[in-house]
Amino acid sequence: MGIVARDRYWLLESGSTAFALGLDDTGVLIQTWYGPRLPRFEDYPAALRGPIFAMEYTMQQTHQDLATGEAGASDERSIDAFSDSGLRGFVLRFEAAAVEGDTLRLTLRDEGHGAIVVLTYRVLEAFGLISRSVSVRNAGSAALHLTRLFSGTFYLPQSYEFTLNHLDGRWGDEFRMQREPFIHGVIQRESRRMTTSHGGVPYFAVERSAPGLGAGEENGALWFGSLDWSGNWKLLAERTRDGRSIVHLGINDHDFVYDLKAGEEFAAPDLFFGYTEGGFGAMSRSWHDFVRERHAPRRNFVPPVxxxxxxxxxxxxxxxxxxxxxxxxxxxxxxxxxxxxxxxxxxxxxxxxxxxxxxxxxxxxxxxxxxxxxxxxxxxxxxxxxxxxxxxxxxxxxxxxxxxxxxxxxxxxxxxxxxxxxxxxxxxxxxxxxxxxxxxxxxxxxxxxxxxxxxxxxxxxxxxxxxxxxxxxxxxxxxxxxxxxxxxxxxxxxxxxxxxxxxxxxxxxxxxxxxxxxxxxxxxxxxxxxxxxxxxxxxxxxxxxxxxxxxxxxxxxxxxxxxxxxxxxxxxxxxxxxxxxxxxxxxxxxxxxxxxxxxxxxxGDLYRLVSPRSGAFSALMYVAKDKSEAVLFAYRLLPSRPLRNPLIRLAGLDENALYRIVDSGRVLVGAQGSNPSGYPGTSTRSTGGSDGALSGKAWAQIGLRLDLGDLDSTIVRIKRV
CATH class of the missing domain: 3.20.20.70 (Aldolase class I)
Known part of the structure; x- marks a missing residue:
């Protein structure tokens, strides 16, 4: 894990995430891979320009790490500007690279503007994340006026269809989870309100769309990221005419201009991103650990009541x-x-x-x-x-x-x-x-x-x-x-x-x-x-x-x-x-x-067991980092005809350790001595074998059923024996 630099090619690996960049023979910086780690350095794709097709130019299908719109490329740009000299846009070529521990800095130059662009990548190995930031310095003599500077552009693996997951909402209805298939064209999510807004969060989680290949709570591939910013933002999920899927995220360019006089610099906010094959649960636990242990102003803060x-x-x-x-x-x-x-x-x-x-x-x-x-x-x-x-x-x-x-x-x-x-x-x-x-x-x-x-x-x-x-x-x-x-x-x-x-x-x-x-x-x-x-x-x-x-x-x-x-x-x-x-x-x-x-x-580690969006019943649990104990929250909200509460299969426990339910009379368990019907009101309140304990694997496979009525809830403590 970490950063490998070899032959004008850079590989960043963090947890299950791999991200690779390289230079073509003219000094164009090309993003070659974003996805799962591969076994060998040699397995990652070469840094090549895209093919020419009909009337398109070669830059059209070239995965520039900082997309400039150079030489006729008509897809969304990552960076744009004009200068008082009359020059527009960017043409960026490699100038220098430096690796210091977990940090990679790549310096690009635009000779026309006299602008220096620095891309900084950091590997956050403990969390399976990578951060990316971009800065622009005006090293020329004419004033430079930035009109767009996204913090990240990501090219997803080709030949797949993708679905975008994001958070939508409004006042009183925030953090609404949404799913939208990539369309030919651009899905645009943004805020223009000076805050990130009730209408969304600068975040994406992309899954494959084909049947059986999407992401669930604890399984499936996800490409995900979020912006370290508290103002206007824009997310573009782009499906090009030639079938490529691209995600852009950064400060919103709506009504945006930022002036750089000679010698001045502007830095876009950091963007953190990663990849997992463990679904939304693994993604969330990565974010949670990162915020609690690295990003927050007070590490592992315990909130007061x-x-x-x-x-x-x-x-x-x-x-x-x-x-x-x-x-x-x-x-x-x-x-x-x-x-x-x-x-x-x-x-x-x-x-x-x-x-x-x-x-x-x-x-x-x-x-x-x-x-x-x-x-x-x-x-x-x-x-x-x-x-x-x-x-x-x-x-x-x-x-x-x-x-x-x-x-x-x-x-x-x-x-x-x-x-x-x-x-x-x-x-x-x-x-x-x-x-x-x-x-x-x-x-x-x-x-x-x-x-x-x-x-x-x-x-x-x-x-x-x-x-x-x-x-x-x-x-x-x-x-x-x-x-x-x-x-x-x-x-x-x-x-x-x-x-x-x-x-x-x-x-x-x-x-x-x-x-x-x-x-x-x-x-x-x-x-x-x-x-x-x-x-x-x-x-x-x-x-x-x-x-x-x-x-x-x-x-x-x-x-x-x-x-x-x-x-x-x-x-x-x-x-x-x-x-x-x-x-x-x-x-x-x-x-x-x-x-x-x-x-x-x-x-603890959060496991969402039954989504509240699925119906009347929902459940989640938090598991201690050492897996010594857990706490289960369960809710049955919607008044309805008598129904059988669903089995809850516990997650996150040590498969080989034994666990016992403590401090609850609301549990019906499908194991030895339990109530076979599973209906409320007929329980023997058994919790497993003769000593009431089951293995972590048994709790995950057999599960438990709770005696909950309408508008009812319970908290169940689970401890390793």
Whole structure:
């Protein structure tokens, strides 16, 4: 594994992934292989230009690693620009290569522009992934204007038909899993909203389309990747006229120009990619390990049990009300108490106050410290909600700095949720936000920040910018990273939660600067199971904030609501002042149970056993890395006629070790001594042989059946004996 460089050819191997590039005799960099590892270096294809067919040019079918559209190639390009000299496009030729440990750098040059392009590949061997990044430096004398720079272009094996898997959605319905066959032409998925958006994630997973060759949860070939970016993005799945399948992913070129004066450089965000023959489950576990162990700001983070007061109080926030809620939360076993919107100056409704980040004196006459001290005295940590990127017109900040608002001169400034967007691409705005939140965090013992972002961009103008205003799409996100990064540096012990009206900005870029993300404002159990299944395609459960709320509480039992949320980073958001004594006691028991299984949920390997998209029943499990124990979550949601719950075949256990079910009276097992009918209500509650243990292989082959009725759920612990 690693990088092999030989005869102007470079092979990168990481886990089951192989990626190879080489030079033809004119110095064109050609991508020769992306897929499974082959036995020998000599097995990988040579770096050859494509054949000439009829009226097509040779570059048409040449797999340029950075597709330029050179010499008549008419497929999608990876890179494009124009210069003040009048020159357009790129013609790139090899200049140099360097291998340093797990990193390969390939330098290309465009003589006409005087531009230097550097492709950097890194092998992430522990996770079976490879990263790719691209930078462009203007080494010429004329200004260069980038109009497209994708982070990755991938040529899939020829002669196959492919299906694209991606995540779609909208507010309240995020992370919807979608499948689309490649068509002749281009499938385009994108965001133009300044965030990655509720409408999708910059991610692809490609499987073969032929019957029997597609990917399942634990089997089948997948080519997959995701972009390390939190702004506009574009994914193109291209099927060419000659039958080749190509995937492009990077910053969206919609309304995009980036100016490079002489000597300046622009770096596109990293793109991480891989290949597996273990289906979606193996892909997800690779992403999860990568995020938890390498990419996250705090390795192997264990999320606290959070209580958030938003749904209980809305804007009616004061010391007395929050203290009463904190008392209930502490008795329940909550570890982090978070006061949401409404605590700052002038914030009595959503039409005023955003931008003025100091405690409202009528609500908190002595500031937040007395409340923070009270929360800490009850054994919990203390957190607050903020929305730094937004400002209400009715605020001191707006009145003082109207020029800081993103807008088109001469056009009406559209409000969204009664708020405007600050242009955090500006260095002075960044400095202001860093200063004001640094003072907030320094003046009060705040342990947790929920950073929200509740509207999409409109009128994306920057009138005072001394370059092309369309740079705003990139500079805004770079500003976001700078603000968040500097606050993290100054306050390293603060835990940060990413929220954007739910899951509107969940991506690898945010995973690198936050401990957890709010997946959706939709907390209804049926919808939430679908959302959580989509979320965990890429992102680990430790990062997935999941609350128990009062939404349609009469329709869904409290046990069910807890069991759904306990499959992620557990939080509670109901109005505890209205919960009965029995409900509070039930909640206390669930919080205690969650703490017992939390190490498995946040650090174990996820196996999705029965998809919630398949019907009334769904199940998943987390298995310890050493396979010593596991926890099974099972749900039966849809009211229906009496039905036989399906067999659940456990996965991820050591085939040769023995495992026993513990702490559950809901299990019906198809082994010696078990109930032969498998129908609820007739169980002998047997769990295997005479000692109740079965081998890991038996659990996978024979499985178990659960005694669940409608709107019912359970958590089953499994331990090696």
């Amino acid at each position: 959070v209580y958030n007061s938003w749904y209980a109080t809305l804007f009616d926030v004061n010391v007395e009300g929050q203290s009463a809620l904190a008392d209930k939360a502490a008795a329940m076993g909550v570890e982090m108490f978070v006061i949401d919107d409404g605590w700052f100056k002038g914030r009595f409704h959503d039409r005023a106050g955003l931008g003025d980040w100091s405690p409202d004196p009528s609500k908190f006459p002595q500031g937040l410290k007395p409340l923070a001290d009270m929360v800490h005295a009850r054994g919990m940590k203390f957190g607050v909600w903020i929305e730094p990127e937004m400002v209400n017109p009715d605020s001191d900040l707006y009145r003082a700095h109207e020029d800081w608002i993103i807008h088109f001169p001469g056009r009406e400034r559209t409000l969204g949720r009664n708020q405007s967007m600050l242009n955090i691409g500006r260095a002075d705005v960044q400095d202001h936000l860093i200063d004001i939140f640094d003072r907030l965090l320094s003046g009060t013992a705040i342990d947790f920040i929920k950073w929200d972002m509740n509207r999409n961009i409109s009128e994306p103008g920057w009138p005072s910018h001394d370059r092309d205003q369309r740079e705003i799409w990139v500079r805004y996100v770079e500003g976001l990273y700078r603000i968040w990064g500097e606050l993290r540096r100054r306050h390293p012990n603060v835990i940060w939660e990413n929220c954007s009206g739910g899951g509107g900005r969940v991506d690898l870029g945010m995973m690198a600067i936050t401990e957890q993300s709010w997946a959706s404002d939709n907390t209804l159990p049926p919808a939430r199971l679908d959302i959580q299944e989509g979320y965990t395609q890429l992102f680990p459960a430790a990062t997935m904030a999941a609350w128990v709320t009062d939404e349609h509480k009469d329709a869904f039992p409290l046990d069910l609501r807890f069991h759904v949320s306990m499959a992620g980073a557990l939080g509670v958001g109901g109005n505890l002042l209205e919960w009965t004594a029995d409900e509070l006691e039930t909640a206390r028991q669930h919080v205690a149970a969650y703490k017992g299984i939390r190490p498995l949920v946040v650090a």
